[in-house]
Amino acid sequence: MHFKKEFNFVKMSKAAFIFSIVLTIAGIIALAAFGLNYSVDFRAGSNVDVKLAKNVTKAEVQPLLDEIGIGKDATISPGDKRVNIRFTKELSEDQDSQLKKAIQQLDDTASFEINTVDPGMAKELGRNAIYSVLISCIGIIIYVSIRFEWRFALAAIIALLHDAFMVVAIFSIFRLEVSLTFIVAVLTIIGYSINDTIVIFDRIRENLRFGKQKTREDLANLLNHSVNQMLMRSLYTAFTVFIAAFFLFLFGGESIKMFSLAMVIGLIFGAYSSIFIASPLWLYFKYKQKPKGKAVKPSKA
Amino acid sequence: MKRLATFIIVVLVAVGIMAWSTPGLLDRVRLGLDLKGGFEILYEAAPLEQGQKVTKQSLTRTAESLEKRANLLGTSEPEVTTEGTNRIRLKIAGVTDEAEVRKKMKEPASLTFRSAEGCKAPDANTADKDKYCKVELVGSDFVENGASVGYSNLNAPVIDIKVKDKKKFAEITKRLLGQPLAIFLDETMLSDPTVNAELTDGKAQISGNYSLDEAKKISDTINLGALPLKLTEKYSQSVGATLGKQSLDKTIESGIIGSIVILIFMIAMYRLPGIIASFGLIVHTWLLILVFVWADFTLTLPGIAAFILGIGMAVDANIITNERIREEIRNGRSVMSSVKAGNKSSLRTILDSNITTIIVGAVMFAFGTGAVKGFALVLIVEIVLSILTNVYFTHYLLSLLVKAGLLKKPKQFGVKESEINAL
Secondary structure (H helix, E strand, O other): OOOOOOOOHHHHHHHHHHHHHHHHHHHHHHHHHHOOEEOHHHHOEEEEEEEOOOOOOHHHHHHHHHHHOOOOOEEEEEEOOEEEEEEOOOOOHHHHHHHHHHHHHHOOOOEEEEEEEOHHHHHHHHHHHHHHHHHHHHHHHHHHHHHOOHHHHHHHHHHHHHHHHHHHHHHHHOOOEEOHHHHHHHHHHHHHHHHHHHHHHHHHHHHHHHOOOOOHHHHHHHHHHHHHHHHHHHHHHHHHHHHHHHHHHHHOOHHHHHHHHHHHHHHHHHHHHHHHHHHHHHHHHHHHHHHHHHHHOOOOO | OHHHHHHHHHHHHHHHHHHHHOOOOHHHOEEOHHHHOEEEEEEEEEEOOOOOOOOHHHHHHHHHHHHHHHHHOOOEEEEEEEEOOOEEEEEEEOOOOHHHHHHHHHOOOOEEEEEOOOOOOOOOOOOHHHHOOEEEEOHHHEOOOOOEEEEOOOOOEEEEEEEOOHHHHHHHHHHOOOOEEEEEEOOEEEEOOEOOOOOOOOEEEEOOOOOHHHHHHHHHHHHOOOOOEEEEEEEEEEEOHHHHHHHHHHHHHHHHHHHHHHHHHHHHHHHHHHHHHHHHHHHHHHHHHHHHHHHOOEEOHHHHHHHHHHHHHHHHHHHHHHHHHHHHHHOOOOHHHHHHHHHHHHHHHHHHHHHHHHHHHHHHHHHOOHHHHHHHHHHHHHHHHHHHHHHHHHHHHHHHHHHOOOOOOHHHHOOOHHHOOOO
């Protein structure tokens, strides 16, 4: 596809900024109000996933747990031929094997996945996750600053933090489970969504070399032109990864469902932010620089 | 014609190598526990006695000892690795009686000799372990595999044990002459005989009212290797084999569907260059599996996810290149010079955008544990490979075709004549 008509992204970015700001505020409110729905990875306890040959109900599982004395703090969520049970306390080895035996009474083909995380470990995993996000961002800032200039780096970082936060916000609003793989997804989005931004920035940089941009209009036109030139490229590259993530979400293994969903959401926001957030932000920073030039030689026409 | 011949030979050789090596290649990929079933435990090690430190040496010894135990229990290829200063990660696959193995692994089977020296005066309620609070000898002080079943003077089964440092034992027995020296297996007291004489031969005996079987069991437990450190489970994951297999099948299936859609998209969008990109992608996938087999990396579920996402990322390079070529054609350049310029100028963009992903991958690898590391590793390897296959290799194939004169019409690049701006 090739558009003859050029879109005015500078104009459209105003609406996009408002949209993103509203979503950010909603995300902050959601985070403050209900926080995140942490999995055992970050809040300690045990998570049991059981694959069964038939469907079971909560009422069937509860008494089995009560019998072993672990029924009190269990959250049972049955699914299609599977059941998930979460315990806020870590299961001991004995409880672990008792639980397996009990559920195998229901269905002897039951296959389990049990994750147990101790509170110290949960804290550590959480801390490492935050470190990873911070260090990744610093690494990207340094790299983009070296290859481009700080205005590009700053705009790119704001855009990718925006992408990451949007995913977190949506997971908070919809109470989706946040596990270690979620952090992996957020980090991958941080690393990947900037690709699109860089492709566009690269073009802006290239176009900047061709002419002298004297006025704000010149700059705005240059940006519009650059984004239009790269539009399909940006969308296609995001689309191929989106396909991969989307099919993973649809058909992939249960334990990476939330990971794939986070990727899908992040990719959409990544493509959106490269065009509507990162590029206009760069323009904004560039404007700030321009008035100086104007002040030196005011036009006295 | 020479170029066309080169192109055909390169493609045929690549296809040939892939066809020849692929059967059996997939079976040789080492699968993680989350895919083949098994369990993984992260232990944190603490010294047996307070005030002591966990040394690198003792940690390694503990890991070795765990590995020995796992092997004794007949598990296949147990993996024991030390992490940081005080952690040991244990991975065991394909276990039928998991509870038993787990118990045996953690069971410190730590033999200690303890005395009541300097302890609080005991009363009737004092537990044995509080009564004998001073540890005189720990598991590592005893000769490995040195426990055996013997018989006492009264022909009752006893367990004979040997102490490594005879002098030390002699000093202890001398000091405790006439006092009890309790023998503990973990926190359970086996016996608390009174020291009757200074023992200089480094031999000790555990007696009690044991049957021969009981005595044998205790001696086996002791021989299983006393762990020099106390272990607590920090994190554990156990996956049933059926569940693992299901995850593997489903995820690979979704990956194949996704890849096919991506290939169709590329061909529909870019025609012949799209077919070349698809070929590059197939070579890419094959190469990635090859690297995994050669380097003996373990493929985990998040690893497969990275693999599949990476396929989508790898074609990005082709999209960027082909879009650039189209743009050059639209600007009125000849196909030949457009391809040349497109290949050249897109390279920098592609490298720039991939390096950021590698940075994040490296951070994940450094900070991540188990599954996260697996994901990061695949991501990094895949991006590096994609630069080879979907940048250099496809650029090369494309130039061959152009030079051979097979690609000379803008239409073959999906550019309409009407879109071309006359110079």
